[in-house]
Amino acid sequence: MSWYHATMYDAGRPAGSLWEETAPALADGADLGPNGDDVCDIAIIGGGFTGLSCALHLARDFGADVRLLEAGPLGWGASGRNGGFCILQPTGLSYDSMISRYGEAEAKRFVASQVEATRFVRAFAEDEKIDIEPQGEGELHVAHAPSRYAGLAHERDVLNRTFGIAARLIPSSKVQEQRSCGGGAEQWVPGS
Numbered sequence: 001m002s003w004y005h006a007t008m009y010d011a012g013r014p015a016g017s018l019w020e021e022t023a024p025a026l027a028d029g030a031d032l033g034p035n036g037d038d039v040c041d042i043a044i045i046g047g048g049f050t051g052l053s054c055a056l057h058l059a060r061d062f063g064a065d066v067r068l069l070e071a072g073p074l075g076w077g078a079s080g081r082n083g084g085f086c087i088l089q090p091t092g093l094s095y096d097s098m099i100s101r102y103g104e105a106e107a108k109r110f111v112a113s114q115v116e117a118t119r120f121v122r123a124f125a126e127d128e129k130i131d132i133e134p135q136g137e138g139e140l141h142v143a144h145a146p147s148r149y150a151g152l153a154h155e156r157d158v159l160n161r162t163f164g165i166a167a168r169l170i171p172s173s174k175v176q177e178q179r180s181c182g183g184g185a186e187q188w189v190p191g192s
């Protein structure tokens with residue numbers, strides 16, 4: 001059984017997205033059709049974030065002759081449905097579990113790559129003049145109940161000590177003032 005509607009898997013019936021609707025039109029002269037020229041340095045399959053970014057950087061930064069092959073409209077897949085969060089920890093694992101499963105060195109490499117990725121997205125949007133409406137410099141992790149606050153204090157310590165990420169605890173009263181939710185919270189700024 002699938003969690004999503006069947007159209008989610010069918011490139012022939014693409015659902016529109018906010019990103020598509022609010023994106024500027026493609027540049028004049030953009031060549032989207034097959035041109036019969038099937039010889040290139042590099043063929044990239046898939047026109048979501050990964051393929052498009054790969055194609056752009058290979059062509060622009062390395063002068064490669066690139067073709068991008070997409071089964072549906074560009075950005076049709078997960079990239080078009082993205083929530084727009086550009087944040088760390090894209091995994092269900094806690095930092096402790098990550099370290100015990102993969103070791104501290106590997107966990108550090110992973111977290112560093114996430115910090116780099118968030119910086120890359122921001123710098124890329126600035127360079128390319130893409131109006132992504134960035135919201136703040138950090139994240140707010142909220143404790144859903146007072147008992148979760150201690151867990152956030154521990155996470156703050158791990159972030160500070162092991163990963164060198166500035167994190168601080170915000171008392172519950174302050175969070176309630178700002179966000180009308182219970183418990184306490186933790187905030188960090190990537191790499192600051």
Ligand SMILES: Cc1cc2nc3c(=O)[nH]c(=O)nc-3n(C[C@H](O)[C@H](O)[C@H](O)COP(=O)(O)OP(=O)(O)OC[C@H]3O[C@@H](n4cnc5c(N)ncnc54)[C@H](O)[C@@H]3O)c2cc1C
Pocket residue numbers: 011045046047048049050051069070071072073074075076077078079080081082083084085086087
């Ligand atoms: C609902 C939702 C919300 C999300 N929210 C966030 C978020 O807030 N923050 C975040 O960081 N991540 C989020 N993600 C994850 C993120 O969107 C994906 O990790 C990212 O878009 C993946 O990009 P991609 O280019 O690898 O894949 P996709 O965007 O899926 O692109 C793959 C493309 O390859 C094409 N393709 C596949 N096979 C072939 C083939 N054989 N021939 C030709 N073309 C082919 C597909 O048609 C598709 O267009 C979200 C994902 C979903 C589904």
